[in-house]
Amino acid sequence: MRRDLVIKALSNPLALVGxxxxxxxxxxxxxxxxxxxxxxxxxxxxxxxxxxxxLHYMGTDGLGRDVFSRMLYGARISLLVxxxxxxxxxxxxxxxxxxxxxxxxxxDVVIMRMVDVMLSIPTFFLILAVIAFLTPSIWNIMIVIGxxxxxxxxxxxxxxxxxxxxxxxxxxSQTLGAKDRRLIFKHLLPNSLTPIIVSSVLGVASAVLIExxxxxxxxxxxxxxxxxxxxxxxxxxxxQFAWWLSLFPGLAILITVLGYNLLGEGLRDALDPxxxxxxx
Amino acid sequence: MIRxxxxxxxxxxxxxxxxxxxxxxxxxxxxxxxxxxEAGFNPKASEESRQKxxxxxxxxxxxxxxxxxWLERMGKLDFGAxxxxxxxxxFWETKDDQGNVTKGLIQEALPITLLINxxxxxxxxxxxxxxxxxxxxxxxxxxDRAITLFVFxxxxxxxxxxxxxxxxxxxxxxxWLPISGLHSLHYDQLGFFGKIGDSLxxxxxxxxxxGLSGLxxxxxxxxxxxxxxxxxxxxxxxRAKGLGENTVVYRHALRNALLPLxxxxxxxxxxxxxxxVIAESIFAIPGMGKLFYDAVLMRDFPVIMGILTIGSAxxxxxxxxxxxxxxxxxxxxxxxxxx
Numbered sequence: 001m002r003r004d005l006v007i008k009a010l011s012n013p014l015a016l017v018g019x020x021x022x023x024x025x026x027x028x029x030x031x032x033x034x035x036x037x038x039x040x041x042x043x044x045x046x047x048x049x050x051x052x053x054x055l056h057y058m059g060t061d062g063l064g065r066d067v068f069s070r071m072l073y074g075a076r077i078s079l080l081v082x083x084x085x086x087x088x089x090x091x092x093x094x095x096x097x098x099x100x101x102x103x104x105x106x107x108d109v110v111i112m113r114m115v116d117v118m119l120s121i122p123t124f125f126l127i128l129a130v131i132a133f134l135t136p137s138i139w140n141i142m143i144v145i146g147x148x149x150x151x152x153x154x155x156x157x158x159x160x161x162x163x164x165x166x167x168x169x170x171x172x173s174q175t176l177g178a179k180d181r182r183l184i185f186k187h188l189l190p191n192s193l194t195p196i197i198v199s200s201v202l203g204v205a206s207a208v209l210i211e212x213x214x215x216x217x218x219x220x221x222x223x224x225x226x227x228x229x230x231x232x233x234x235x236x237x238x239x240q241f242a243w244w245l246s247l248f249p250g251l252a253i254l255i256t257v258l259g260y261n262l263l264g265e266g267l268r269d270a271l272d273p274x275x276x277x278x279x280x
Numbered sequence: 281m282i283r284x285x286x287x288x289x290x291x292x293x294x295x296x297x298x299x300x301x302x303x304x305x306x307x308x309x310x311x312x313x314x315x316x317x318e319a320g321f322n323p324k325a326s327e328e329s330r331q332k333x334x335x336x337x338x339x340x341x342x343x344x345x346x347x348x349x350w351l352e353r354m355g356k357l358d359f360g361a362x363x364x365x366x367x368x369x370x371f372w373e374t375k376d377d378q379g380n381v382t383k384g385l386i387q388e389a390l391p392i393t394l395l396i397n398x399x400x401x402x403x404x405x406x407x408x409x410x411x412x413x414x415x416x417x418x419x420x421x422x423x424d425r426a427i428t429l430f431v432f433x434x435x436x437x438x439x440x441x442x443x444x445x446x447x448x449x450x451x452x453x454x455x456w457l458p459i460s461g462l463h464s465l466h467y468d469q470l471g472f473f474g475k476i477g478d479s480l481x482x483x484x485x486x487x488x489x490x491g492l493s494g495l496x497x498x499x500x501x502x503x504x505x506x507x508x509x510x511x512x513x514x515x516x517x518x519r520a521k522g523l524g525e526n527t528v529v530y531r532h533a534l535r536n537a538l539l540p541l542x543x544x545x546x547x548x549x550x551x552x553x554x555x556x557v558i559a560e561s562i563f564a565i566p567g568m569g570k571l572f573y574d575a576v577l578m579r580d581f582p583v584i585m586g587i588l589t590i591g592s593a594x595x596x597x598x599x600x601x602x603x604x605x606x607x608x609x610x611x612x613x614x615x616x617x618x619x
Binding site (some may be wrong): 093113114116119120121122123124125126128129130132133134150171205209211212213216217218219232235236239240242243246249253254255257261262 | 294295298299302303306307350385400425432433435436437438439440441442444445447448452502547550552553554558562571572573575576577579581587588591592595596598
C-alpha cells in the first residue's frame with residue numbers, strides 16, 4: 001500500500017480505533033514476559049480463586065494461577081492463531097482465485113465447484129471433525145481454521161480478476177505482449193490488493209472467535225497453555241463463585257474481535273470508493 | 281420451473297460426491313489407521329471393537345474400494361451404529377428380529393436442532409427487519425448510530441461468553457429461566473400449554489444465542505439494502521406521484537430490499553447448523569450440535585461421519601429451497617429461469 005493510502009485509511013475514525021486496539025494487543029502480546037507479574041502456569045495452592053486485588057489484578061483461577069498473567073499470554077495465542085490461520089486461508093484463496101479468474105474455462109469450473117462443496121459443509125462441524133481425527137494442538141487449530149476458510153477470498157480474487165481482465169489497461173498490456181506472469185503479478189494482483197486486505201483483516205476476527213470457541217469446548221489450545229477460550233472453560237466451571245474468570249477473557253475476545261472488525265470495515269470505507277459512496 | 285428444479289437437483293449430484301470425498305479424506309487424515317491410539321482412539325477399546333471399525337469402513341481394502349463402498353453406503357443413508365455402549369444406529373431407526381425398534385441418534389436430535397434454528401430465524405427476522413429499516417431511514421443520525429454499534433458488538437461478542445453471562449444472570453443470580461436441558465423434571469405432569477410454556481422457557485436462551493450473530497448480520501444487510509434501494513429512480517417516481525411515505529418505504533423499497541435476503545438466509549444455514557454445537561453443548565440441549573460434540577470427544581467415528589454428511593446434505597437442500605423461493609418471489613428471475 002502506498003503511504004497516502006495508509007494515511008487515508010487511518011483518517012477514518014473507525015479504522016483508527018480498530019488500529020489502536022490491534023496495536024495495543026500486539027504490544028501487550030509481545031511484551032507479555034516482561035509485563036506479566038507471575039509465571040502464567042505457576043500453580044499456587046494458597047491462592048486459589050482469589051478475587052481481583054492489588055496482588056492479582058484479575059484474580060486467580062481454580063489452581064491459583066494469576067489470571068492477569070494468563071490473559072497476557074492468551075493474547076499471544078489469539079494473535080498467532082488469527083494471523084497464521086488467515087495467512088494460510090489467504091494464500092490458498094489468492095492462488096485458487098487467481099487461477100480461476102485468469103484462466104477461466106475448466107479450471108474455473110473445477111475450483112468454483114470445490115468452493116461450493118466446501119461452503120455446503122457446516123464449517124464448525126468440519127473443523128471439529130478434522131480435530132477429532134487429529135489431536136487438538138495450537139498448530140493443528142491454525143492449519144484447520146486456515147484450510148476451512150479460504151473460500152471467501154477465492155471468490156473475491158476471482159471476481160476481481162474477471163472484471164480487471166476486461167479493463168483497458170490490462171488489454172493494452174496484453175496487446176503489447178505481456179506474459180501471463182507479468183499480467184498477473186504486475187497488473188491484476190496489485191489492483192486486487194484492497195479487497196484482499198480488507199477480507200483478511202475481517203478473517204482474523206472470525207479466526208479469533210473460532211479459536212476461542214474451540215478452546216472453550218476443550219478442543220482447541222490445551223491446558224496448561226493459556227488461551228482466552230480455555231480460561232473461560234474454567235469460568236464456566238466456577239461461574240457461581242468466580243465472576244472474574246468469566247468476565248475478563250470474554251471482554252478481551254470481544255474487544256479484539258471488535259478491533260479487527262472496525263479496522264476491516266474502516267479500511268473498506270476508506271480504500272474502496274464504491275462502498276464509501278454507498279454508505280455515505 | 282420444473283426444468284429449473286430438475287437442473288438444480290442434477291447439480292446436487294456432483295456436490296454430494298464432493299462432500300463424500302471430503303468426508304472420506306478427513307477420515308484418512310488420522311495418522312496411520314483410525315483404529316490406532318495415535319488417532320485418539322480409546323486405548324482401552326478391545327481388539328474386537330477395533331475389528332468392527334475396520335470392517336465398517338473396510339479398512340483392509342485398497343483405498344479406492346473403501347471409497348466406493350463408503351459412497352454406496354452414503355447412497356443408502358446407512359451410517360452404521362454408534363460406538364457408544366448403547367450401539368444405537370447413527371441415522372435412522374432399525375428393527376431387530378423381535379420387532380423392537382431402536383431410534384436413530386440423528387433421527388432424535390435433528391428435529392430439536394431444526395426447531396431451534398427455525399425459532400432463531402424467526403427471532404432474527406422479527407428483530408433485524410425493523411432495526412435495519414429504522415437504521416436506513418435515520419441514516420447517520422442517533423438511532424442509526426446506536427443500531428450500528430449494536431451490530432458491531434453483536435458481530436464481535438463470543439456467543440458462548442454471552443451464554444455464560446446470561447446463564448449466570450437469569451439462572452444463578454435470579455431464578456428466571458432454567459439453564460440447561462429441554463424440559464423440566466415435572467414436564468410430564470404439565471398440561472398442553474404448560475408443556476409449551478416449559479419448552480419455550482428452556483429454549484429462550486439457546487435460541488437467542490444461536491441467532492445472535494445472524495441478528496447483527498441481517499440488520500446490517502437490511503440497512504444497506506434499503507439505502508441502496510431508496511436511492512433508485514422508481515422510489516423518486518413513487519414519491520413524485522404523491523404516495524405516502526409509508527407506502528414508499530414498505531411497499532416499494534422494503535419489498536425490493538428483501539429479495540436478496542432469501543438467498544442470504546439460505547447461505548446462513550451451514551452457520552446455524554454448525555453454530556448449534558456451542559449453544560447446545562452449553563445449555564445441554566440434546567440436538568445435532570451436542571450429539572456431534574459428544575461424538576468428537578468420544579471419537580465416535582460413525583456418528584461424526586454421519587452428522588457431517590447429513591448436515592451438508594441439509595445445507596444443499598436449504599440452498600435449493602432458497603433458490604426456489606427466490607425464483608418464486610422475483611418475477612424477473614422466474615422468467616429467466618423458465619426460458
